[in-house]
Amino acid sequence: MAATLILHHYDLSPFSQKIRSQLGYYSLDWQSVRHAPMPPRSTLAQLANGYRRLPVAQLGADIFCDTQLIANEVIRLARGDEAARNSDVNEDHTFIAYLDGECFFQSLVATAPIPLIKTLLHHYSMGDVLRLLGDRARLLRRGAVMPPVPGIAARGLRKHLLDLDRRLGAQPYLAGDSPGVADFAAYHSLWFYCRMSARTLPTECAAVRRWYDSIVAFGEGGRSEISASEALAVAQTSEPRPLPQSQISDHRLGQWVSITPEDYAREPVTGKLVACTHSRWIVRVDSFALGVLHVHLPKRGYAIGLVDPEEMRTAV
Ligand SMILES: N[C@@H](CCC(=O)N[C@@H](CS)C(=O)NCC(=O)O)C(=O)O
Structure with missing residues (x-):
């Protein structure tokens, strides 16, 4: 039986909303593990071996970092391997990267601070909100992206x-008659902006408003909550799935590598590189507590480097 997708996330996370809405569109059942909005996140540390961002998806002992890969896994679960391969090849990844990067930061900064803090205070204590704001300020200071100033x-x-409105025109979704990954990537930042600012989208963008409402109506699929320890038990009692058949050669296969996001939260994942396709790397992590895990990371927006095996031995 196919493993059920476990989504590690938190409710106010826009990138998690990208996946929750996609799960809603495909009416998939999934399991939810809610995490704190900032580290320490001990379960995530055990599963993703250094990757700090959310969401992270889990299928048994396979761990998927970044919504680029998670969105593709959701398509695979809903529509099968070929649909996932087609989406991987045919989606406009440059446009998606623009939506997840520049447009995400625009929406974040354009969100009015007072309603934002009010919404945060509905969910977290004043102390936690202050810690969260400090954490995000540090994360951006150490990152390689510079968010725009509020006016810009x-x-x-x-x-x-206005551009989205023009692209949509009379068609229901950016991808045409049904939504593609770009639709969910465009949606999540606007979801954050509307929800946190308690604002609606401008009336002059009628096509965007119609499109937005239709994605809201997808809901989030069949969500059931499980505990972090249940998710760890799933990883511990599962074997990673077989490695992909269509691989490309890489001189680092079989070696210790570290893979790091290039934009922000640049904490590396280390492990032995066991597979490499045109869009993802898979590293094997031998965990004392959980056994063998395969951590999947995208190639777009991530840097890979070799790690001295001696260093890894001393770390163990
Ligand atoms: N490129 C990543 C970005 C994920 C991301 O930035 N997630 C935010 C939450 S929405 C995050 O992890 N922020 C820092 C944190 O929560 O530790 C993806 O597509 O998954």
Whole structure:
């Protein structure tokens, strides 16, 4: 029986919303493990071996970092291997990267701070909200991306909404008659902006408003909550799935590597490189507590480097 997708996430996370809405569109059943909005996150540390961002998806002992890969796994679960392969090859990844990068930061910065803090205070204590804001400020300071200043963000967001409206025109979704990954990537930042600012989208963008409401209506599929220890038990009692058949050669296969996001939260995942396709790397992690895990990371937006095996021995 196919493993059920476990989504490690938190409710206010926009990138997690990208996946929750996609799960809703495909009416998939999934299991939810809710995490704190900032580290320490001990379960995530055990499963993803250094990757700090959310969401992370889990299928047995396979761990998927970044919504690029998670979205593809959701398509695989819903529509099969070939549909996932086609989406991997045919989606406009440059546009998706723009939506997840520049447009995401525009929406974040354009969100009015007072309603944002009010919404956060509905979910977390004042102390936690202050820690969260400090954590995100540090994360950006150490990152390689520079968010826009508020005036530029607001203008950028407006231009983006007009562009989306033009792209949608009379068609229901950016991808045509049914939503593709770009639709969910465009949606999550606007979801965050509307929800956190308690604002609606401008009336002049009628096509965007119609499109947005239709994605809201997908809901989030059949969600059931499980505990972090249940998710760890799933990893511990599962074997990683077979490695992909269509691989490409890489001189680092079989060696210790570290793979690090290039934009922000640049904490590396280390492990032995066991597979490499045109869009992903898979590293094997031998965990004392959980056994063998395969951690999947995307190639787009991530840097790979060799690690001295001696260093790894001393670390163990
Ligand atoms: N490129 C990543 C970005 C994920 C991301 O930035 N997630 C945010 C939450 S929405 C995050 O992890 N922030 C830092 C944190 O929560 O530790 C993806 O597509 O999954």
